[in-house]
Amino acid sequence: MKILVCISNVPDTTTKITFNSNNTEFNTSGVQFILNPYDELALARAIELTEGGKGSVTVVNVGLADTEPTIRKALAIGADDAIRVNAAPANAYFVAKQIAKIAKEGQYELILTGRESIDYNGAQTGAMIAEIMDIPSISIIKKLNIDANTATVEREIEGGKEVITVDYPFLASVSEGVAEPKIPNMRGIMSARTKPLQVLEAIAVDTLSSISSFEMPAARSTVKLISTNESAKLIEVLHSEAKVI
């Protein structure tokens, strides 16, 4: 089985978010970038599914050269090789167009993305790749098991889950439950330096959407404290003042 895992390079979850240029640009100075946590789960599952010579795992990223530490991290965790499309990821459609081309040409049987990237939280890229390729996609899966011709996945729905079977090739976007993240070991870190990383130029894509500005949420008013021995008052206040119960 040939698996392609799409990885994005995102600000660490604890990053303090600030903006530049009149709130039109995310300020990356001093920001630590990491492998998107959901992509880590996708990668971990892909490695499990191909262990013992049962296939290969390629990671792909659309990004400029500064994403290479994240790509090397994925190689250290256990991907066999990597592709970087040398372009700033303008929006999900741009990224999807690049990856769909690579996935088609490379004849991958299984394509995995994370459920969403934790920066812009679009949850768009995966299903767009599948639509461009005209293959099935299943979004937000919590389980992935494979057989020779068919895979079985569990998709999250409001208040439950669906068990779905699907033939290859297909795309799935993964969420918690699919696998536990893998921590790279020393051997992985050493070998990551010499594993193949191919750099490709991007194809041109129409800009269908762009972020015009950012805003910070209004500061919440300071907390109103209620003392423990008056706890019942909280319910009263929620009812008559906040009017939420």
Add this chain to the structure above:
Amino acid sequence: MNVLVYIENISGKFKKSTYEVVSYAAAIAKQTGGTLTAVSIGNVDASTLAEIEKYGATKILNVQQDALSSFVNQAYASIISQAAKSVDATVVVLSNTFTGKGLAPRVAVKLAAGYVDGALELPTIQGNSFSVKRGAFSGKAFANVTLNSAIKVITLSPNAYQINDLGTTAIIEDFNPSTAANDFQTMVKEIIRASDKISLPDAELVVSGGRGLKGPENWGMIEELASLLGAATGCSKPVSDSGWRPHEEHVGQTGIAVAPNLYIAIGISGAIQHLAGVSASKVIVVINKDPEAPFFKVADYGIVGDAFEVVPQLIEAVKVLKAQA
């Protein structure tokens, strides 16, 4: 601009998020002087369909085929884009539910449309510029996204828009799209319902517990408070990781993002990754014995105290309130 809204059903019933999205779409149609058409796919009976009409659609397209009784992503996306073309829609709106998130990107690609997911407000339209506000950086900021394409696809965040009864009537029409064998490559084998409890992603009230509750045996009071309030139950990640609660209840960056009217956090410290999933809540209540717990910084109301003392008092107070009502 003509607007098409997809009215998602679960097992033949519409949910709150469906009414919200119809109201939102009706407002866009009004804002731009167009008409609103709704499209339903699957087995929804006529009387259920008719429940939608008062929210502003002039026409409801009904697609009923056995092959479509359970969700098939590709086929549904194809039908929605055919419906959009049939009514010359330039704006297509869906709910930002698990299903909507899987469908909308495909619809957008089919229609060569720019796409905004998780809209929080009506679009801002000025001349040719069309932009929509959404969350970014896991609730830490907002982004205004400008769509440059002729057709626009938007998904609406649950709990972000008020349902408005406009008292309108609609014609219900059968719609017969063409589908290809290639559109039916996924097969739903089984649907597992977590329980008949209120589901977390679309709950209006949430009572959530963290590691401060010490163990699963102490969740009785959380469940009691939640059920008295008609709230869903949630938890922090370590709680579900330890198996105290099911994974479906895990709120936060790597779990479920909620946007209820009220989020009550009990014995949860308020780590940034947890807050990422709750910051869209309208009112936040924090109960924690540590006055320095970071959660208090984003709370509207708080009690610094021991959950084992406070929660039973809250339960009694809710009972009193209900007795008065």
